Amino acid sequence: MKYYFEADPNIDFDKVNNVVEQAYAEHGSGNVQMPPKMYVNFPHGDFRTMPAYLPAMNIAGVKIVNVHPDNRALHLPSVMALTLIIDPQTGVPQALLNATRLTDMRTGAAGAVAAKYLCPKKKEIVLGLFGAGRQAETQLEAISRVFTVTELKIWSVDQKLAEMFWKKYPQHDITICSPERAADCDVLVTTTPSRTPVVKSEWVHEGTHINAIGADAPGKQELDPLLLKRGRVFVDDVEQAAHSGEINVPISMGCFTQDMIAGTLGEVVLGKKRRNSPEEITIFDSTGLALQDLAIASIVMKQGKSIEIPFYT
Amino acid sequence: MKYYFEADPNIDFDKVNNVVEQAYAEHGSGNVQMPPKMYVNFPHGDFRTMPAYLPAMNIAGVKIVNVHPDNRALHLPSVMALTLIIDPQTGVPQALLNATRLTDMRTGAAGAVAAKYLCPKKKEIVLGLFGAGRQAETQLEAISRVFTVTELKIWSVDQKLAEMFWKKYPQHDITICSPERAADCDVLVTTTPSRTPVVKSEWVHEGTHINAIGADAPGKQELDPLLLKRGRVFVDDVEQAAHSGEINVPISMGCFTQDMIAGTLGEVVLGKKRRNSPEEITIFDSTGLALQDLAIASIVMKQGKSIEIPFYT
Numbered sequence: 001m002k003y004y005f006e007a008d009p010n011i012d013f014d015k016v017n018n019v020v021e022q023a024y025a026e027h028g029s030g031n032v033q034m035p036p037k038m039y040v041n042f043p044h045g046d047f048r049t050m051p052a053y054l055p056a057m058n059i060a061g062v063k064i065v066n067v068h069p070d071n072r073a074l075h076l077p078s079v080m081a082l083t084l085i086i087d088p089q090t091g092v093p094q095a096l097l098n099a100t101r102l103t104d105m106r107t108g109a110a111g112a113v114a115a116k117y118l119c120p121k122k123k124e125i126v127l128g129l130f131g132a133g134r135q136a137e138t139q140l141e142a143i144s145r146v147f148t149v150t151e152l153k154i155w156s157v158d159q160k161l162a163e164m165f166w167k168k169y170p171q172h173d174i175t176i177c178s179p180e181r182a183a184d185c186d187v188l189v190t191t192t193p194s195r196t197p198v199v200k201s202e203w204v205h206e207g208t209h210i211n212a213i214g215a216d217a218p219g220k221q222e223l224d225p226l227l228l229k230r231g232r233v234f235v236d237d238v239e240q241a242a243h244s245g246e247i248n249v250p251i252s253m254g255c256f257t258q259d260m261i262a263g264t265l266g267e268v269v270l271g272k273k274r275r276n277s278p279e280e281i282t283i284f285d286s287t288g289l290a291l292q293d294l295a296i297a298s299i300v301m302k303q304g305k306s307i308e309i310p311f312y313t
Numbered sequence: 314m315k316y317y318f319e320a321d322p323n324i325d326f327d328k329v330n331n332v333v334e335q336a337y338a339e340h341g342s343g344n345v346q347m348p349p350k351m352y353v354n355f356p357h358g359d360f361r362t363m364p365a366y367l368p369a370m371n372i373a374g375v376k377i378v379n380v381h382p383d384n385r386a387l388h389l390p391s392v393m394a395l396t397l398i399i400d401p402q403t404g405v406p407q408a409l410l411n412a413t414r415l416t417d418m419r420t421g422a423a424g425a426v427a428a429k430y431l432c433p434k435k436k437e438i439v440l441g442l443f444g445a446g447r448q449a450e451t452q453l454e455a456i457s458r459v460f461t462v463t464e465l466k467i468w469s470v471d472q473k474l475a476e477m478f479w480k481k482y483p484q485h486d487i488t489i490c491s492p493e494r495a496a497d498c499d500v501l502v503t504t505t506p507s508r509t510p511v512v513k514s515e516w517v518h519e520g521t522h523i524n525a526i527g528a529d530a531p532g533k534q535e536l537d538p539l540l541l542k543r544g545r546v547f548v549d550d551v552e553q554a555a556h557s558g559e560i561n562v563p564i565s566m567g568c569f570t571q572d573m574i575a576g577t578l579g580e581v582v583l584g585k586k587r588r589n590s591p592e593e594i595t596i597f598d599s600t601g602l603a604l605q606d607l608a609i610a611s612i613v614m615k616q617g618k619s620i621e622i623p624f625y626t
Contacts, residue, residue, distance in 0.1 A: 066404025091379025
């Protein structure tokens with residue numbers, strides 16, 4: 001069994017965007033297997049188990065990822081992930097991958113694919129970011145392969161984090177600003193861990209596309225529920241989004257229902273569903289699919305560094 | 314991260330029986346987390362993902378196990394397993410375990426615990442086995458730590474496998490015989506991959522305890538449905554048993570219902586449920602709990618051989 005141990009296998013975002021888009025197309029065509037993400041809860045965190053099979057890429061496996069928000073105090077990452085790849089033909093364990101960085105990257109790629117298909121502008125955009133952590137970085141890196149980002153406006157509750165972000169990307173014209181100003185953009189990406197809305201509907205102008213990334217567990221939400229009604233909501237997976245995505249709180253409060261979902265990103269990639277007009281506000285509710293993890297694993301298994309670890313039968 | 318790579322870590326069955334019994338007690342008390350086993354199906358096999366958290370042993374993780382029945386032709390095991398252990402406090406991956414042999418052992422231990430509590434005899438038993446593969450071996454090894462097996466009767470469709478079993482255990486008085494004769498015993502253990510009943514009700518006398526081990530996926534069954542009505546059925550987990558255990562086919566055919574389940578093995582271990590009389594036929598429907606995998610992992614992590622593999626954050 002090969003173990004791809006690198007924290008950052010340094011793969012190109014064009015490749016990641018490409019395979020993640022393929023994975024969404026397969027999801028949209030129904031030619032995949034992906035049981036819903038399972039949560040196991042600890043007193044101070046949780047872990048999630050994400051199995052899937054992507055026949056078009058002949059790859060299957062499971063990602064296991066934790067979320068422990070208090071880890072920063074222990075100087076540990078709050079999110080860490082491993083993916084185990086199983087040979088579909090024999091069930092033999094083929095590979096184990098350090099998937100922490102890969103998880104950020106494939107989430108960035110999902111945002112890029114959503115913006116590519118749903119933003120009415122096709123070349124140059126003003127990008128707004130709520131949150132300035134690792135997720136914000138990979139959203140920017142993936143999205144800037146699809147669009148020229150002419151201006152970047154970022155808001156974070158953590159001013160220091162926003163300044164670090166600003167320093168990290170000197171090639172971009174970045175303004176650290178109020179949330180209201182950051183929300184005035186073409187593509188708005190929210191990557192906060194918020195449990196109450198941080199984006200007000202009145203801040204968002206017509207024609208904006210929003211990637212709602214942060215909400216990934218029951219109780220989390222980032223957007224004013226009014227925005228969900230004003231815009232059209234696309235999800236990565238209906239069951240997962242209803243359980244733990246941006247729409248989970250509005251659904252549990254009775255102000256959003258599953259039949260209000262406009263479609264899945266897979267359907268959008270396949271051209272079955274689309275933005276109706278340039279004025280419409282579109283929202284992509286991302287929870288993260290095990291299929292994206294398999295797609296990015298397929299790249300790492302071609303070019304990543306690995307060590308052989310024994311699997312005795 | 315430690316990798317416990319050994320195919321057979323050579324742990325004592327008394328220890329395994331003991332921790333598996335503890336895990337059942339925790340399950341019976343409800344002080345555990347264990348989402349249902351998830352299946353991903355391939356054209357010629359499947360894999361199952363089994364996450365759980367056992368607070369009493371401070372252990373959490375996921376077992377991933379495949380079933381590829383055609384693997385024998387490729388000189389590969391049909392079942393292979395790995396368990397990943399996650400630190401409940403931080404989510405850090407603590408250990409990876411080769412869990413193929415451990416899966417057989419913890420299943421053997423489940424059979425031993427069930428027989429210990431449900432067989433009316435407490436010292437010496439006649440053991441009947443249907444099937445002569447790895448599962449039959451670990452059932453014998455675990456059960457013979459609880460009872461003196463005075464006579465062992467084995468039936469298998471594969472005469473050669475039965476003869477190998479006979480040779481492997483010279484210390485036991487073993488007879489290879491007809492299914493009817495093998496079913497005439499105190500504890501009957503079925504470990505076949507059958508999809509049609511192999512045990513007829515009229516072969517089973519009063520007071521017999523049956524461990525129904527083989528049925529672990531939808532469509533599989535080993536027992537005459539009449540036996541389920543004649544006896545009382547205990548399960549390891551109600552949801553899993555209804556989905557993929559011995560009762561799954563009778564339930565889908567409408568001749569068994571969940572409310573006919575007498576209880577879980579956890580409830581039996583806690584003394585909340587029990588055999589009603591020495592004459593009763595009791596059946597333990599085993600599907601395999603992720604909690605058992607965590608319990609046996611806790612032993613291996615104390616005494617097994619491991620190598621250190623890097624997990625970079």
